[in-house]
Amino acid sequence: MTRLSARGIRHAFQGREVLAGVDFDLSGGEVVGLIGPNGAGKTTLMRVLAGLIDPGAGEVAFDGSPIAGLATEARARAISYLAQAGAAQWAVTVETLVGLGRLPHLGPFRGPGPADRDAVDRALAACDVKMIRDRPVNRLSGGERARVMLARALAVEAPVLLADEPVAGLDPAHAIDVMAVLGARAKAGAAIVVVVHDLTIAARHCDRLVLMQDGRIAADGRPGAVLSESNLAHVYGIRALTGTAEGAPYVIPLSRANPT
Amino acid sequence: MNRAALTALLVITVAVLFVASLAVGPAAVGIESLGKFLTGRAGEAERIIIVEVRLPRALLAVLIGGALGLAGAVLQGYLRNPLAEPGLIGVSASGAFGAVLTLYTGIASAFALALPLGGILGAAMGVVAVQILAGRDTSAFTLILSGIAVTSFAGALTALALNLAPSPFAALEIVFWMMGSLADRSLDHVALAAPFIALGAGILLTTGRALDALTLGEDTAATLGVDGTSLRRRIIAGTALAIGAATAVAGAIGFVGLVVPHLLRPLTGHRPAALLVTSALGGAALTLAADIIVRVLSAGAEIKLGVVTALIGAPFFLWLVLSARRRLA
Numbered sequence: 258m259t260r261l262s263a264r265g266i267r268h269a270f271q272g273r274e275v276l277a278g279v280d281f282d283l284s285g286g287e288v289v290g291l292i293g294p295n296g297a298g299k300t301t302l303m304r305v306l307a308g309l310i311d312p313g314a315g316e317v318a319f320d321g322s323p324i325a326g327l328a329t330e331a332r333a334r335a336i337s338y339l340a341q342a343g344a345a346q347w348a349v350t351v352e353t354l355v356g357l358g359r360l361p362h363l364g365p366f367r368g369p370g371p372a373d374r375d376a377v378d379r380a381l382a383a384c385d386v387k388m389i390r391d392r393p394v395n396r397l398s399g400g401e402r403a404r405v406m407l408a409r410a411l412a413v414e415a416p417v418l419l420a421d422e423p424v425a426g427l428d429p430a431h432a433i434d435v436m437a438v439l440g441a442r443a444k445a446g447a448a449i450v451v452v453v454h455d456l457t458i459a460a461r462h463c464d465r466l467v468l469m470q471d472g473r474i475a476a477d478g479r480p481g482a483v484l485s486e487s488n489l490a491h492v493y494g495i496r497a498l499t500g501t502a503e504g505a506p507y508v509i510p511l512s513r514a515n516p517t
Numbered sequence: 518m519n520r521a522a523l524t525a526l527l528v529i530t531v532a533v534l535f536v537a538s539l540a541v542g543p544a545a546v547g548i549e550s551l552g553k554f555l556t557g558r559a560g561e562a563e564r565i566i567i568v569e570v571r572l573p574r575a576l577l578a579v580l581i582g583g584a585l586g587l588a589g590a591v592l593q594g595y596l597r598n599p600l601a602e603p604g605l606i607g608v609s610a611s612g613a614f615g616a617v618l619t620l621y622t623g624i625a626s627a628f629a630l631a632l633p634l635g636g637i638l639g640a641a642m643g644v645v646a647v648q649i650l651a652g653r654d655t656s657a658f659t660l661i662l663s664g665i666a667v668t669s670f671a672g673a674l675t676a677l678a679l680n681l682a683p684s685p686f687a688a689l690e691i692v693f694w695m696m697g698s699l700a701d702r703s704l705d706h707v708a709l710a711a712p713f714i715a716l717g718a719g720i721l722l723t724t725g726r727a728l729d730a731l732t733l734g735e736d737t738a739a740t741l742g743v744d745g746t747s748l749r750r751r752i753i754a755g756t757a758l759a760i761g762a763a764t765a766v767a768g769a770i771g772f773v774g775l776v777v778p779h780l781l782r783p784l785t786g787h788r789p790a791a792l793l794v795t796s797a798l799g800g801a802a803l804t805l806a807a808d809i810i811v812r813v814l815s816a817g818a819e820i821k822l823g824v825v826t827a828l829i830g831a832p833f834f835l836w837l838v839l840s841a842r843r844r845l846a
Contacts, residue, residue, distance in 0.1 A: 307740050333742035340737050346597035347732050347787040360730055361742045393787070409733070413741075 259284050260448040261336070261417050266305055266315035275301045276312065277472035285416065288439050288449045290463030290480070292456065294493055297469040299452045300341060303421050306450065307338040319417065333361035337415035341422045341452070343406045345394040351405050352390040355380055358412025380412035383438050400431040407435055411442065418442065420451045424458060436462035456497075456508035460484055468492055481506050490514040520791055523784055527798035531579065534805035538575035539567055542812050546571075574699045576707045578804040580714045581699075581767050584759035586800020587793060589774030590781075591721045594728035594789030595752050596657050599782070603760045603774035606660060606753060607647050607667030608640045612764035613695055614671040614678075615639015620691050621678040632694075633709055636765025643667050644757035651749075656735065660749065697768035697823025699808050710762040717759030718797065720751050725790030732789065770823045772830025773800050773807075779837060 261283040268276040275298050283289055291299050304310045306317055308324045317324050319335045327335070337358070345354055358380065359373040369377075381387040384404040389397070397405060407423055420439065424432040436451075436458060443449050443464070453459040459466055459480065466483040468476040470492045476483045484506060489497050498509040540548045546566045553559040554567050588603035596605075604610065619625040619635035650663035675695070682688035727748045730738035739745060763770075777799040778792055785791035807825045814820050 304736070309736055309739055329744055330742045333740060336740065338737060338740035340734060343733060343737060345732055346734070347782075347789065349732060349787045353786060353788060354732065357730055357733060357741065360726060363726070 261306060261317065261319055263302075263306060263317045264315055266302070266312045266317070268301060268305060268310060268312040268314075270301075275472055276305065279315070279469075279472070279474055281306075281467065281474065281477075283417065283448045283450060285446050285448045286443055287464045288436075288443045288451060288462065290459040290466045291450055291452045291469065292454070292459050292466055292483075293469035293475070298472040299469055300421055301472075302469070303338075303419050303450065303452060307336055307419050308332050309338070330361050333415075334413070335415055336417045336419065337410045337413035339406060339410040339418070339420040339423055342425065344402075348393040348395040350391050350393055351386060351397070351408075352377065352381070354394050354405060355386075355390075355408045355412050358409045361413060376414050377412050379414075380408040383411055383441065384408040385434065400427055403427055403431065403435060404438075407438060411438070416447060418447055418449045420449065422452050422454065424453065424455065432458055433462075456484060456510075457506075460506040460508055484508055520785060520795075523781075523795060524798065527795060527802060530802045531798055531805065534802055534809065535575050535579065538578065538805050538809055539571045541809050542566070542571060543815075544570075569703065573702045573704050573707050574808060575805065576704075577699050577702055577710065577767060578808045579801040580707070580711060581763040581770065582773055582801040582804025583797040584714045584718060584763045584800070585770065585774040585804070586777040587718055587721050587797040588756045588760050589800070590778040590789070590792045590796035591724055591728065591752055592756065592774075593778050594731065594792065595724070595748070596661065597731060599779055600775070602771075603756060604668065604769070604771075606664040606756055607643045607671065608757045608761045609764045609769055610668040610671035610675070611643025611646070612636045612640035612761045613769055614675045615642070616694065616765055616768070617675050617678050617691050620694060621682065621687070629703070630705060630709055633706060633762075633765040637713065637761055639671070640757055640761025640764060643671060644753060644761070648750075648753060651753075657749075660753075693821065694768050695823075696821035697770040697826075698811075698819070698821045699767055700811075700819055700822075702766065706766050710766040713758045713762035717755045717757070717762070720755030721759065722793055724748060724751055724755075725793055728789035728793075768821075768823060770804065770826055772826045772834070773803055776830050776833055776837075777803055779834075 259282050263279060263281040266276050266279040279302060293299055301310065305312050311325065319327065324332055356369060356377050359369055359376060362373060363369060381390055384407050386401065386404050386408055389401060394405060403423060410418060410420065424435050427435065439449050439451055440462060463480060465478065466480045467474055468483050468488060475492050476488050484499060489495055494514050495510045496512050496514050498511055500507060540551050544566050546563050550559060550563045551567065554563060585603055592601040592603060592605055593599055615638045616632050616636035619632045624635065625632040646667050647663045650666060651659045679688050679691055682691065727738065727743045730741045730743045735745060778796045781795050781799050782792055785795055807829065808822055811820055811822050811825050
């Protein structure tokens with residue numbers, strides 16, 4: 258079932274067209290990998306989907322209703338957003354930080370209740386950070402911080418989760434852990450978009466890949482089909498070794514493609 | 518220490534300092550006289566000193582110190598910068614200019630409350646200028662730049678008033694007023710400032726959750742349902758009301774709004790929302806204490822409250838910087 262849909266999204270920033278007509282549908286139960294070269298418009302599209310940018314043209318709808326018309330709290334409960342390279346500004350504890358994900362669920366004069374505490378516990382457990390819940394967030398390693406930030410986004414328990422480069426800078430084991438958490442959340446019914454640069458991670462952990470180039474969607478489909486030799490050459494400008502191992506594709510970039 | 522215990526401790530500190538503030542001063546009216554006053558056995562002179570001299574000072578110290586602490590905590594949380602202070606958005610400088618103008622023109626001596634009213638008017642004009650300059654942009658950065666612009670301009674106008682002062686005495690009067698003081702204030706001053714400070718504080722106290730969300734940055738806060746435009750309007754309006762009125766009545770009192778949130782932050786788990794009430798209490802306590810020190814030290818010439826807070830504040834701040842550097846090293 259389609260939860261989030263974008264139609265005819267165009268957006269220009271300082272005269273440059275960053276998004277040049279994007280149509281995109283996202284259904285519950287799938288992890289969609291948003292891939293493409295630097296500057297292709299991935300983060301801008303994520304920000305439009307999250308309602309952070311009003312696009313110059315087009316419309317994003319959640320369950321059929323335009324998100325621009327939703328109340329801010331309703332939108333915050335529907336769509337959770339994990340910013341790229343997100344950092345905490347104050348040295349609050351891990352648990353306090355993850356608890357911020359419950360803000361959209363609190364009434365004006367009501368603090369967090371048992372349901373909120375349970376949601377925080379589930380998020381801490383899912384990201385395997387329960388044992389460091391009392392630690393200040395400025396004393397975390399890179400891998401721990403990434404998982405804590407993901408736990409914060411999960412604590413919203415929104416039907417849509419948009420994660421911008423959640424595995425950037427993580428070692429392979431932690432990257433696999435984070436992608437596994439996203440996969441589990443999708444199995445439970447959530448609709449997930451994740452921006453990934455590592456094409457093998459994208460290929461193996463996403464149900465569907467959307468390849469962006471110059472503000473447009475160049476390809477959209479099964480990972481094996483999207484990561485074709487011709488797409489890699491034309492969009493990324495590389496030659497790569499591709500194949501399948503243990504039933505899932507892998508991509509090893511070899512060199513720049515010869516300009517044709 | 519948990520939050521309830523910390524709050525209780527601060528409330529007790531404020532209460533003790535408030536009583537001390539009523540019992541300390543150059544006149545020989547101490548704690549015994551206070552006891553007599555409370556049981557209705559005090560003489561007329563003791564009553565006048567307690568009610569008309571010391572009570573306004575103590576009440577203003579609580580109101581103004583509380584406003585400084587609260588506004589400092591809100592602005593540090595909003596700008597996610599531990600160096601932010603209440604004067605940052607330009608209301609202190611423009612309020613001070615409004616008050617100085619009444620001294621310069623002589624309107625201040627026309628009627629009792631002319632000076633603080635001039636201060637409030639100046640602060641109001643400053644905040645309108647900041648709101649216009651910062652426009653509808655929701656980023657904190659433009660607010661800082663607008664505040665700096667308004668502060669510089671109001672500072673230049675104040676310097677111009679000093680420059681053109683008709684006599685050295687007039688200039689001295691302006692300089693002394695700007696140092697900040699609670700001396701010779703009446704209950705009329707309290708009545709003038711209290712409604713503005715109460716309203717401003719009420720508005721600032723609504724920002725707690727949004728400030729917590731801003732721990733994650735402006736984008737993520739927005740996706741958690743924080744309306745950046747409304748938040749910024751509330752912060753500008755609340756700070757202008759509370760700090761504008763405080764400056765208008767007492768002049769510029771530095772360092773309280775900077776140091777108090779800084780000192781209490783680790784005790785509140787670094788959570789911006791938890792820091793608001795705590796900082797207001799801490800600001801009240803520090804200002805009461807500084808004003809008591811003023812009275813103890815001032816045998817001949819009065820040492821101004823703003824001078825004492827800066828004298829305590831600056832070395833303390835240096836110590837904070839040094840200990841932070843040790844922690845980072």
